[in-house]
Amino acid sequence: MLAPSVPPPPVRPRHPPKIQVRDLRLSYGGQEAIRGISFDVDRNDVFAIIGPAQSGKSSLLKCLNRTIELVPGAKQSGTITIDGLNVDELPSVYNLRRRVGMVAPLPVGLPLSIFDNVAFAPRAAGFKDKHELAALVEQCLRQAALWDEVKDRLHTLGTKLSGGQQQRLTIARALSHEPEILCLDEFSIAIDPVTTMRIEDVLKELKQRMTIVLVTNLVQQARRLASRTMFLWNGEIVEEGPTDVLFSDEPQSRKTYDYVNGIFG
Amino acid sequence: MNLPPAPVAGTRPLSVSTGSPRGPRRSRAAVLGESVLEWVIRLCGISAILFVFGIFFFVLREGVGFLFGGLKLGEFFFSTEWYPTSLSNVRYGVLALIVGTFSVTGLAMLIAVPFGLGAAIFVSEFCSDRWREGLKILIELLAAIPSVVWGFIGISVMNPLIQEVFHVPVGLNVLNGALLLALMSVPIMVSIGEDALKAVPDSFREASLAMGATRWQTVRRVLLPAAKNGLLAAILLGVGRAVGETMAVLMATGHAVNIPKSPFDPVRTLTATIAAELGEASVGSPHYQVLFIIGILLFTITFAVNLVADLVVKGTAKG
Amino acid sequence: MATTFGETPFIRKKRRDEAIVRVVLGLMALAMVVPLLLIVGYLVERAWPLLSLDFVFTNPTHGMREGGVWSALLGTLYLVSVSLLIAAPVGVLAAVYLNEYAKKSWLTRIINLAVVNLAGVPSIVHALFGLGAFVLFAGMGRSILAASLTLAIMTLPVIIASTKEALAAVPLSFREACWNVGATRWQTIRGIVLPNSISGILTGVILQVSRAAGETAPIMFTGAVFFKRIEEGNPFAYSLSDQCMALSMHLFTITTQVTDAPKALPYATAVVLLGSVLLVNACAILLRLRLRARKKW
Known part of the structure; x- marks a missing residue:
């Protein structure tokens, strides 16, 4: 797998990629946040994005589900396709957002009951059947490894849970609309290591059913989970390739080596 | 293109109706209802503009006849003779009314500005939390007193009080109106002024x-210069x-068209003139139109005062 | 004491100045508040002989020299409720537009400016507008409807401003979380934003009530009359196209036009008006304090 001295040839996936990003540029009120990046994400894979703060990681995720449109002053160019369809040309942005689950850095328990937190998205999609809803909520909470802790108090406020529980609640909510792609933005930033490891186990399981895009501030997390990793710096791709290569002693770029080994960043 | 998600061991695969990532379609009625509602919301949003223009339009519409008929600009602005109902010698000079308005306002501000800003500084910077809550509630209640009650207070409380203290024959005058207006405009100054002071970052204070x-x-040295735009807007x-x-001014200023020479002279303001005379002027007459x-x-x-205040505040936001 | 750290004359002076300033500013604040208490106390004291439930529930009689304030109170109730029915939905939705939908554009800027200016339009100009637009142009005549519409437009900016503040207090992260799961803007507003700002919105609406109840100028020429005889005890004595009496107008009338009324009568009327307005305000304040205490996040 490793090619120590020669840069590895670009490995093309066997299937058509799940997500294709081409020459994506993004600016906030004239200030460039992403400067023309292109990459592919494979189906049912974990794709990690690492890089220091302000390198455009979170903005990139916002482009994937088009919530960037709701940020005042943001201007985007370039194309993003999912399953070969341009996301900007989809008839319904709400369907897109249901296909692309998003977990924000800080856990957000909506000021609703735990049950309603998870049932929010299905209800918004026009779902009414009570039994199916209950089954779906249970399944999502189980998948997010939260069910056992909250099954007796589904009707207490989601905002009263601890930080780690709220983050798993957020993941359960993101699963509730059955996404094909799950984006996680530095999910471990506000929770303890034990919970982080539990969620990582959850992700390993989910990977069999969906494509996961993982933005992380912990480079070792990328190493543990991802098969491909992208190093983003200042809105540009420094290096993108198999995780093993980025974390080897001789990645393509010296900067990558310095970053993953903690010499800067 | 879409491969169905592979079922995970141990979890029940989602049923078809729940399973589509696109979700079951929301009913057509729900989608339509929502877009109608959003249009209603937009309409309500721009309603404020419509109302401001509406006010200008309809007020001008009633008065426009006078604008092209009897209006003599020189007399209107520079004459103190206001005899709108005189049979032989009709005069529409509003100078005395303008002076009346500004004399009452000016004196009121002379009282209200130091007290209002002083109270704002006290509430924002010198006060314990409990006192602040209490004072703010009282100031809020002060703002809630209806102007007609202020007018009544002017007649029944201030009038004898001013006669007594200053030994003047009549207590319904500029001073009376100004005191009432000061009490009425202090609450808005305190609340906006406090906001302006609160907007100065704590790091400034700590430093x-x-x-x-x-x-x-x-x-x-620090807060007043930093908050000066907001305080100006408050004023x-x-x-x-x-x-x-x-x-309040209709009831408390003595109701005499007069250029005041001292705070103890009665005056009449622009607003009070409309309130007092509109009921008697017959619709469409020059007197009605001039009102x-x-x-x-x-x-x-x-409008001009508010516009300037808004621009001043926006200036703070930028700085 | 001689070794007390830093106790130089300079520092002593500084400390003394500080104390003086604190006292002076505190007195200035009190000077605004004490008159309120004194005046309210004085009014109640003078009104005391007449104040009773009877005074509230009987009509004025003998050319408004005797009797109570019932017909005026009922008129005010009508004016306030009808104006509330009009202003509350429009105002709340306008605030929803400004806070949730409007992008940063010149149109938004102009709307905000219009709201500020609408709040600054003198009440007597609102009266002229109501007369020109509703009474004459729309042909409603002097009626409760015309007066209420005038009041509604006057109080609209109050509702817009307070609702906007309440909406802005809901954290952006809640909205983002909803958008992320594919909820539409309106679903987000309906499901999360409104339920969590309803207390603030209600406070603003209640304040509108108190402001509308006290206004005199805007209703003087659009629907309120000096005197109107109605049936006592019948809460439906007025209809929308009627003219009505109003408490604020009634106080103005008996203070300035009826010179030989018993001394306590205008005081009692003022106390009823002031009392109801302050009561409504106190409700708003209590509601705000209570709901602030039990936030959900």
């Missing part, structure tokens, strides 16, 4: 206090409110 400055030195909004006040023109004049003055 100043850390250097050994007292609170007062901090206020004077302007107070002025706007005082200029437009009707009932609407005075309305436009008032509208313009307050």
Whole structure:
């Protein structure tokens, strides 16, 4: 797998990629946040994005589900396709957002009951059947490894849970609309290591059913989970390739080596 | 293109109706209802603009006849003779009314500005939390007193009080109106002024206090300069409110068309004139129309004051 | 004491100045508040002989020299409720537009400016507008409807401003979380934003009530009359196209036009008006304090 001295040839996936990003540029009120990046994400894979703060990681995720449109002053160019369809040309942005689950850095328990937190998205999609809803909520909470802790108090406020529980609640909510792609933005930033490891186990399981895009501030997390990793710096791709290569002693770029080994960043 | 998600061991695969990532379609009625509602929301959003234009339009519409008929600009603005109902010698000079408005407002501001800003500084910087809550609630209640009650207070309380204290024959005068207007416009100054002071970052205060400055030195040297635009806006909004006040000045200023020579002279303001005479002027008569023109004049003055206040505040936001 | 750290004359002076300033500013604040208490106390004291439930529930009689304030109170109730029915939905939705939908554009800027200016338009100009637009142009005549519409437009900016503040207090992260799961803007507003700002919105609406109840100038020429005889005890004595009496107008009338009324009568009327307005305000304040205490996040 490793090619120590020669840069590895670009490995093309066997299937058509799940997500294709081409020459994506993004600016906030004239200030460039992403400067023309292109990459592919494979189906049912974990794709990690690492890089220091302000390198455009979170903005990139916002482009994937088009919530960037709701940020005042943001201007985007370039194309993003999912399953070969341009996301900007989809008839319904709400369907897109249901296909692309998003977990924000800080856990957000909506000021609703735990049950309603998870049932929010299905209800918004026009779902009414009570039994199916209950089954779906249970399944999502189980998948997010939260069910056992909250099954007796589904009707207490989601905002009263601890930080780690709220983050798993957020993941359960993101699963509730059955996404094909799950984006996680530095999910471990506000929770303890034990919970982080539990969620990582959850992700390993989910990977069999969906494509996961993982933005992380912990480079070792990328190493543990991802098969491909992208190093983003200042809105540009420094290096993108198999995780093993980025974390080897001789990645393509010296900067990558310095970053993953903690010499800067 | 879409491969169905592979079922995970141990979890029940989602049923088809729940399973589509696109979700079951929301009913057509729900989608339609929502877009109708959003249009209603947009309409309500722009309604404020419509109302402001509507006010200008309809007030001008009633007065426009006078604008092209009997209006003599020179007389209107520079004559103190207001005899709108005289049979032989009709005069529409509003100078005395303008002077009346500004004399009452000016004196009111002379009282209200120091007290209002002082109270704002006290509430924002010198007060314990409990006192602050209490004071703010009282000031809020002060703002809630209807202007007609203020007018009644002017007649029943201030009038004898002024006669007694200053030994003047009549207590319904500029001073009386100004005191009422001061009390009425202080609450808005305190609340906007406090907001302006609160908007100054705490780091400014800490930096100043850390250097050994007292609170007062901090206020004077750091906070007042930093918050000066907001405080100016607070004063302007107070002025706007005082200029437009009707009932209190109608009842308390003595109701005499007169250029005042001292605070103890009675006057009449623009607003009070409309309130007092509109009921008697027959619809469509020059007298009726000129009252609407005075309305436009008032509208313009307050519009300008508010516009300037808004620009001043926006200036703070940028700085 | 001689070794007390830093106790130089300079520092002593500084400390003394500080104390003086604190006292002076505190007195200034009190000077605004004490008159309120004194005046309210004085009014109640003078009104005391007449104040009773009877005074509230009987009509004025003998050319408004005797009797109570019932017809005026009922008129005010009508004016306030009808104006509330109009202003509350429009105002709340306008605030929803400004806070949730409007992008940063010149149109938004102009709307905000219009709201500020609408709040600054003198009440007597609102009266002229109501007369020109509703009474004459729309042909409603002097009626409760015309007066209420005038009041509604006057109080609209109050509702817009307070609702906007309440909406802005809901954290952006809640909205983002909803958008992320594919909820539409309106679903987000309906499901999360409105339920969590309803207390603030209600406070603003209640304040509108108190402001509308006290206004005199805007209703003087659009629907309120000096005197109107109605049936006592019948809460439906007025209809929308009627003219009505109003408490604020009634106080103005008996103070300035009826010179030989018993001394306590205007005081009692003022106390009823002031009392109801302050009561409504106190409700708003209590509601705000209570709901602030039990936030959900």
